[in-house]
Amino acid sequence: MAPSQNLDAEGITRRQSLAALAGAGALGLAGCTQSTGNGGDGGDGSGDGSGSLSGSINIAGSSTVFPLMSAILEDFAEQHPDVDPDISQTGSGGGFSNYFCVGETDFNNASRPIQPEEEELCGENDVEYIELVAATDALTIVVNPEADWIDSLTIEELASIWRSDAVETWDEVRDDFPNEEIERFGAADTSGTYDYFIENVMGDEGHTDDYSATEKDNAIAEGVAGSEYAIGYFGFAYYFQNPDQLKALEIDSGDGPVEPNLETAASGEYSPLSRSLFTYPSMESLGEEHIAEFARYFVEQTTNEDLVAGDVGYVPATEETQEEQMQKLEDAIEEAQG
Structure with a gap:
């Protein structure tokens, strides 16, 4: 498993942490402190907010995508306390080659598309995946x-x-x-x-x-x-x-x-x-309900201007892009769970 940060839903809010860091003159960013968050105008990952989902979610990859992914992951974990999230910054390539394409993580964040040698490595290890657009940087x-x-x-x-x-x-x-x-x-x-x-x-x-x-x-x-x-x-x-x-x-x-x-x-x-930013969920992981629900929640949040632009600092996806990504994701989930 990659060197990582577990997210604890009992900390201070993202906005509070950013304000505190700015006041102290520290160099911080959203998602690097333990925090809770506001899910914005997206769904809650299960449709009923029951928190009944459980299991681990392991994510590695891009430091650029990290603040967005960790902010969304925090919100999801707050709503589903039995979900155990783990996220690390390994770089896009480091995440693909050392963790994702050898089957050790559920998602790999990337600040550029997957490369041919990484596709080959995933293929050698029977790791299938889809590409989802996260934001514009x-x-x-x-x-x-x-x-x-x-x-x-x-x-x-x-x-x-x-x-x-x-x-x-x-x-x-x-x-x-x-x-x-x-x-x-x-x-x-x-x-x-x-x-x-x-x-x-x-x-x-x-x-x-x-x-x-x-x-x-x-x-x-x-x-x-x-x-x-x-x-x-x-x-x-x-x-x-x-x-x-x-x-x-x-x-x-x-x-x-x-x-x-x-x-x-x-x-x-x-x-x-x-440039576009991406995350890659593995097909095998999408076969697990809590990971499929998190992937849906992530795509829902890509149009959340308060979170993506206001809290993190990236360009949110358009409604059209979100719809396209959600359809791609639903097709993959249906295949993975079929």
Whole structure:
């Protein structure tokens, strides 16, 4: 089983925990503290709120999807106290290769689609699955808030900082930047965010090894907040929860600088760094009623603006997308339980 966090429904609420963290100047995010939550306008996972479901739910994968999945999982566990949830941040690839595709977890969260080698590994271990869209993210580039000399970067400048033969000082990126060494904080190579960043920013030039790599996005936030000449990248939720400790850069992909936010991610204007987020339930797990009900609850909550946008910081799914995902899920459940 992956290193994990059990969710206890007897803690403080998500909103209370976020407010407390902000007041203390800490770098926190939704879902990383023990908490209860408000199920919003979705269902309760069983239709009657009886809490009669029981069993474990084991989830690994993307640190980007983690705050959304953990928030929804908290709500479901509060309504069903006999359900035992367990969730960990292993990175999309780490989750697929080490846990999900070898049959050890029920869901794998991912910030990019499953890759061919992961599909092959799942096939070798008879792990069947479906892909569900969770939300839309704006992959966000952050610097220290004291860095008043920078507000935006072009894609080419961003690539020069992160490619395999990366520049070493800020003035090598742009002449009027300071002659100071760049300190980098980013995703580990087991992360879907790492894969997405290479594909959409650096391409064949690859990713530098000269950086602090981690699967914990809050560690990236802490690193950048603690160093005036640092830069990092992660999902928008981690900036959304820490706007006073970090500064988000606008990104210019050819039509002028665009700010990362929910609106530009939803419209596609924040290109190429807006992206879909996913979760993958296994077919075998969907054969268990408590896991099938949680999967339904998860899809119901993907349109919950208060939770997805307001609490976590991602773009909710459209009603049309939700309907499509629910039909895919119901077909899979019928097959798994047939």
